[in-house]
Amino acid sequence: MHELLIKHISNYIRLDKEETNYFTSLLRNRKVKKGDFLLRRGETARYDSYVDKGCLKASFIDKNGEEHVVQFAEENSWITDYDSFTNSTPSNLEIVALVDSELLQIEHDRLAQLFERIPKFERFYRLVKEQHYISLYCCLISLLSNSAEERYQVVKQKYPMLINRIPQHQIASFIGISPEYLSRIRSRKASL
Amino acid sequence: MHELLIKHISNYIRLDKEETNYFTSLLRNRKVKKGDFLLRRGETARYDSYVDKGCLKASFIDKNGEEHVVQFAEENSWITDYDSFTNSTPSNLEIVALVDSELLQIEHDRLAQLFERIPKFERFYRLVKEQHYISLYCCLISLLSNSAEERYQVVKQKYPMLINRIPQHQIASFIGISPEYLSRIRSRKASL
């Protein structure tokens, strides 16, 4: 059950058996079905979730009720509303399973406990956060400097499986364009 | 010299005198004049820099030679190309002082040393990174869901001093629009 996650962690820090056991004892399994909400707008995010299997999206609903997908999480990545989770404030995002998924979740206070007991995990989290930050930076840069068509190519390359897994309008939302325009980009591309 | 930074750190972790001294011994002061480069494209970022005084910008030059400002750093914030700094790869960003500035810099390897010797700093860095990440998330959301005009209002609110400190075309670049269009937004606003 936990192999993938442990392997993921061991890319960053070295754990012995006892530490591994302690860590896994803090986790809880959660299975969600396609369409299930992991987090609704206004709730406080109590868990950080590691995706062991499946795929989820985090999205922001703006003042006009428009949805903007801000993150996809496939296998081997983490997802929560970090603002809400870190600062214990009501969430602006909502998180939904795009397909049936299996998660390993750690609760906010238990994570704090973990940091106290095994400070090495501070490092793990720091390193993961750094990579998160960097990858968000790349999104920002892409949004500022690439056209919609280029952004689509980037996403296709970065999430090759995603394209077949989820409806295209979600991808349109993620790259910040209307579904109709994405459709046009695709047909333009195909006819060349 | 180091008071502001130490105060900043003590918002996150508690340091005794010896730890404080050790930490400050790892820093180096650096003064830069307006227009000086802290980092050029292609160089590897060796330092993370804390802005004690002044103001800098980080920007990305795209394939067409267009500049896109991705971060402003005023007093009491950190700036470097984190991708380059963290992974020791050539930088895609360049960092320039917008006014005469004073920095406290920590070198990559010394930071690693610091983490080994005082693991508490892992926590500090993790917490700072979390906040960085969250604020980047806000940029992304703003870019995806707000009009140029709204983005300008947000920046005006978030960096009230900046508006008078630097040329407007830098702000236009930061919110992802042309300088001409920002000028129009402003005149439109003024005439109401």
Next chain:
DNA sequence: TTTTTTTCTTAAACTATGTCAATGTTCAAC
């Protein structure tokens, strides 16, 4: 299977924003 719902495509009209070029303004250097 048939029906219903969701998703995808296409096209026309429209809007926000970009580009170019000319003019005016501010600011730093001499």
Next chain:
DNA sequence: GTTGAACATTGACATAGTTTAAGAAAAAAA
């Protein structure tokens, strides 16, 4: 102070992307 460079404004035009609406295709439900 004068000059030159960087910056800001304005207008005319171009374009990327949105909106609306309709129908086709695919997926889910019955």
